[in-house]
Amino acid sequence: xxxxxxxxxxxxxxxxxxxxxxxxxxxxxxxxxxxxxxxxxxxxxxxxxxxxxxxxxxxxxxxxxxxxxxxxxxxxxxxxxxxxxxxxxxxxxxxxxxxxxxxxxxxxxxxxxxxxxxxxxxxxxxxxxxxxxxxxxxxxxxxxxxxxxxxxxxxxxxxxxxxxxxxxxxxxxxxxxxxxxxxxxxx
Numbered sequence: 471x472x473x474x475x476x477x478x479x480x481x482x483x484x485x486x487x488x489x490x491x492x493x494x495x496x497x498x499x500x501x502x503x504x505x506x507x508x509x510x511x512x513x514x515x516x517x518x519x520x521x522x523x524x525x526x527x528x529x530x531x532x533x534x535x536x537x538x539x540x541x542x543x544x545x546x547x548x549x550x551x552x553x554x555x556x557x558x559x560x561x562x563x564x565x566x567x568x569x570x571x572x573x574x575x576x577x578x579x580x581x582x583x584x585x586x587x588x589x590x591x592x593x594x595x596x597x598x599x600x601x602x603x604x605x606x607x608x609x610x611x612x613x614x615x616x617x618x619x620x621x622x623x624x625x626x627x628x629x630x631x632x633x634x635x636x637x638x639x640x641x642x643x644x645x646x647x648x649x650x651x652x653x654x655x656x657x
Contacts, residue, residue, distance in 0.1 A: 490549070519532060523587070545618065558624050566631050578652075587639040
């Protein structure tokens with residue numbers, strides 16, 4: 471990290487641009503900046519989830535994910551730079567297998583909710599899906615250097631993991647999944 475901010479009020483963005491990690495400036499509504507903001511928002515929602523009482527293994531996984539998301543933001547801020555790789559995606563695959571092993575098979579769709587930590591995991595999931603869609607849009611736009619394949623795969627696996635963690639957290643709180651009732655009486 472060559473440059474660290476010593477002051478937060480820089481005024482360099484007053485003209486509607488922002489600096490990327492490679493020193494270039496781009497518009498604040500640029501597709502790359504959009505994805506960077508959504509990854510930052512995702513990291514913040516994970517931080518809110520971490521403010522809840524959580525099982526220690528879940529807490530440790532979420533802390534690692536926060537560091538990965540910060541790295542992903544750095545990767546996005548330097549076009550052509552890669553930080554996330556196959557090992558990051560494999561770690562999420564391993565954690566998915568670990569948590570799925572103890573969960574009952576789903577026979578119905580579930581609604582976001584249950585315990586507060588589970589509901590927050592669902593919020594993380596939806597923010598992650600939005601970041602993933604924006605990353606794909608950035609790739610499709612062909613704006614500047616392409617994004618690493620592992621970055622897209624990581625966000626895809628992470629949204630799956632957040633869904634699974636919501637189920638885990640409902641059980642850890644003494645509850646269960648909130649099932650969607652497709653056959654219900656309409657008011």
